[in-house]
Amino acid sequence: MRSIVFDAIIERSFLLIALTCFLFLALIMLFLFKEGIPIFKTISVADFLGGSEWYPTSENARFGILPLIVASVSVTLLASFFAVPLSLAIAIYLSEMASSSVREIIKPLIELIASIPSVIIGFFGMVVIAPFFQKYFNVDTGLNMLNASMMLAFMAIPTIASISEDAISSVPRSLKEASYALGANKWQTIFHIVLPASLSGIWTAIILGVSRVIGETMVVLMVAGGATIIPGSFFDPVRPLTSNIAAEMAEAEVGGTHYYALFAIGIVLFIITFVFNIIADYLSNKYSFKES
């Protein structure tokens, strides 16, 4: 009898502990809003999001984050432009083309990329890729949007490739065999049958990868160049939302308007990634061969 009571106590206390993640998520939201909302006593939401001047420390301080939003969006789009084709190539190569012995070498190497700390990738972009750009492309600074996007793409590849590969591998064999039986070759089968069938999984992969790119901090902090301007070319230095927080938090006084403004940027980031995760969650639950 005692052990039954003990079991019930264990179950209840485990439930409480299991709710910790939700509690922390709620605390993150609570504290972001607590420290971020006060900025809107100084400036309206529209001026904050749409203002094109970010001079947080000048006498007549301006807190317009439009250049930062544009920087984040453009860096992310350019990074996706590189990362998506490369990741899909890897996913198709690993699941449909490579022999199992080649697969067993390539797959761990791709997974290895995911474990490289972002500060290392930022460091590499800074000391190797940036001087290369400056030398061969004749640009003012090698620390720019293109360089940051390339490094971010490299970081996003393992996420997009491995989730896409799962989706591609989970396409039922009967579908492929039906296609072969009708005389299609391997590529025709991949292109017309396998890819359309795994499209929702591939979208999930892309959205999760993109969400990681938007939130990545160290790479853009070290490589993107840091200018708070709206970029006119791929070779312009930019300052995305994440790097702006990281670069300026040390100098912002706790409880000052600058501090509030940086937390408000945190709210914007949190909402963007939250929405992306909900979409990814929805897509991966809605269409999946594994669950049906």
Add this chain to the structure above:
Amino acid sequence: MKKKADIIEQVVFLILRILSLSVIVFLLFMLGYIIKSGVSALSWEFLTEGPRNEMTEGGIFPALVGTFYLMVGASVVSIPVGIITAVYLTEYANSPRIIKVIRLGINNLAGVPSVVFGLFGLSLFVVFFDFGTSILAGSLTLGVMNLPVIIRSTEEALQVVPGTYREASLSLGATKWQTIYRIVLPNALPGILTGIMLSLGRAAGETAPIMFTAAAFYTPDLATSVFDEIMALPYHIYVMATAGTHIAETRHLQYGTAIVLIALVFLLNLTGLILRARFKRRLQ
């Protein structure tokens, strides 16, 4: 017609091969370049001595120790909470609504950008709880960030333990908790250890969450309490590469530190992967 389709296939496959290989080549080039440039800085003294002369000479001992403290501190938070959450989800939970709430927490926590974790740690632990910039605040921040990693790998490990094991134990009269503690957890242990290794690697390599919560530019002395601020490997690389007046002269030290950090993270991940491979083989 057949001929044309086959030529297209060959061309496409060639392109896919080249694209895949280019990523691998870039990875190897990057690692090779860092190793080649930093290997001259490596020595026993580099690992066991502190920085000297405004960080232009000497080693990285305090940063190594600091990173070690953060790894241990983050684990103290994330391992027990993570494992218990996973056990609850796989072994106990039966109300769809509660499962949904817990999953919502885990999935969204996993998607929160690392710099937002930094903001969270700063506002809650550093300022609100008044821990200051400290090992404690940094460890708690990293620990919360690592929860989803531990939970997901523990869940995976628990799910592959065959249901027959549980039934055999229950039919012998064991209670649910006895079954979990004596049968399920020991069998899932290697899988759980994999998750722990991956989370340790993450705690060692992350920079943004500790920038405002734990890391110091330079501290000559090692920490004596959990309320001290510390140096850490990733932050050390960042400050040496971007701040100060000796950026170019200390390049080899930066590469050397990068090698140490990469080696540490790879070692942890490799251990994790080997454990996972063995675990899978044993259960098959």
